[in-house]
Amino acid sequence: MSRRCRGLGLAGSVLLAAGGLLAGAAPVHHGVPARGLGHLHRPEAVGLILVYAGVTVLVVAWSRLGAALRESGDPPSLRELYLTLAAWAGPLLLAPPLFSRDAYSYLAQGAMTVSRIDAYRSGPAALGGPLLANIPAVWQHTPTPYGPIFLTVAAAVAAATSSHLLLGILGMRLLALLGLAVMVATLPRLATASGVRPVSAVWLAGLNPLVLLHLVAGAHNDALMLAFLTTGLAAAVRRRPVVAAVLVTLGALVKAPAALGLLAVAALWAGSVTGPRPLARALAGTGGIAAATTVAVSAATGLGYGWLGALDTPASPGSWSVTEVLGRASRLLLRAWAGGLAAEAAPAWRWAGMTAAVALCALLWWYRDRLGVVFALGLMLTAVVVLGPSIRPWYLLWGLVPIAVSGPDRAAGRWLRLACVALAFSVPPSGFAPTGARLALAALGAFAAGIGLWGAGRVRGRVLTFPAGGPAPGPEPEYSA
Secondary structure: OHHHHHHHHHHHHHHHHHHHHHHOOOOOOOOOOOOOOOOOOHHHHHHHHHHHHHHHHHHHHHHHHHHHHHHOOOOOOHHHHHHHHHHHHHHHOOOOOOOOOHHHHHHHHHHHHHOOOOOOOOOHHHOOOHHHHHOOHHHOOOOOOOOHHHHHHHHHHHHHHOOOHHHHHHHHHHHHHHHHHHHHHHHHHHHHHOOOOHHHHHHHHOOOHHHHHHHHOOOOOHHHHHHHHHHHHHHHHOOOHHHHHHHHHHHHOOOHHHHHHHHHHHHHHHOOOOOOOHHHHHHHHHHHHHHHHHHHHHHHHOOOOHHHHHHHOOOOOOOOOHHHHHHHHHHHHHHHHOHHHHHHHHHHHHHHHHHHHHHHHHHHHHOHHHHOHHHHHHHHHHHHHHHOOOOOHHHHHHHHHHHHHHOOOOHHHHHHHHHHHHHOOOOOOOOOOOOHHHHHHHHHHHHHHHHHHHHHHHHOOOOOOOOOOOOOOOOOOOOOO
């Protein structure tokens, strides 16, 4: 079964890569800045059909592999899962960016750092050049919210490739792949510490379609953040709190949400602290190490603390987060009944969402011992994503990874699996908002792939379906730490 799933997922990745050449976020070497989608051309139409056929095949392969872990008396080994991940990721390595144009922004921010342009004060428009034509207009004047660790490695990629478009994007993708490899390598240890089967964690958090579509094909820097976060948590469960606090802080200096992991480090540290008030002492120690690491990194990189002020970088005006949708709906209603308040609707809902996220995180922290520290962290990160002002499909991985290693068969894990399947189809390969014609072509590609898989299943004597997926709940075998 695992070999069949590997071959099926490989076919899906090949379709994705082929479709991406026609309909993905391919680089523009000349012309006006990227603003959106224009007229639908025949090559793009073919590409859209191929991309969504590939996504469908990949999702089915992932679901069938999860069913094999649940049903088989001889489930795939970790080595087989790693080989499967390599096979599924391979065709995407040389494809253009898919589902997002963020990789061009990353490269531009790295080039700005090399040119000593403050990316915390200016957007990529200050850099100019061919990179600018590949960045959506809405982000061209927006400062980066990413920390100094990420700007430093992005600058290294930009310098090594001389900001060459194709080589630079390949460099950003290889950086994301390095982060993914480190993350996947740490999953078994974290799963073992929580009494979860390592193969369950690697299936859910490593071979997840969102990982392939957005961390590999999209080359997002979330892979680097998650690498630091998971290695930090692995150090924490091995009773190495200082190393753990440093690593998690480095993750937060890539993307700020990783800072929540410091609470998990402190909670795990408190279990080994002797004397009065162990949690207070662990929190103080973790906070001190995080502060010292931040000061050291800011000084070593020479980038200072501008990233703190850039954390309020505005969300995309078309964001479909819960608070942004409620803000837009409220604004429309207030325009009709109380026009003077309409402009305050969106900010009010953003603040309400952030307040609710903080309150929910505090509640989860209170019940951390009952939930499990790592599982509580996963729920906190999920709450931040759901209630935050901006949501992207790959943001779901922030909370999914800790949940995968601590409770993949609990209710949150099951709901997140369903969300991953739905979100795999939610973003066009160009990274821009879809039009009606493109949505129709996407549906056609998914339908064609579904019919093909159904026919192949009939030929083999059974129908391929979309199972709930994942290992069955129940008692887990014991593992030594």
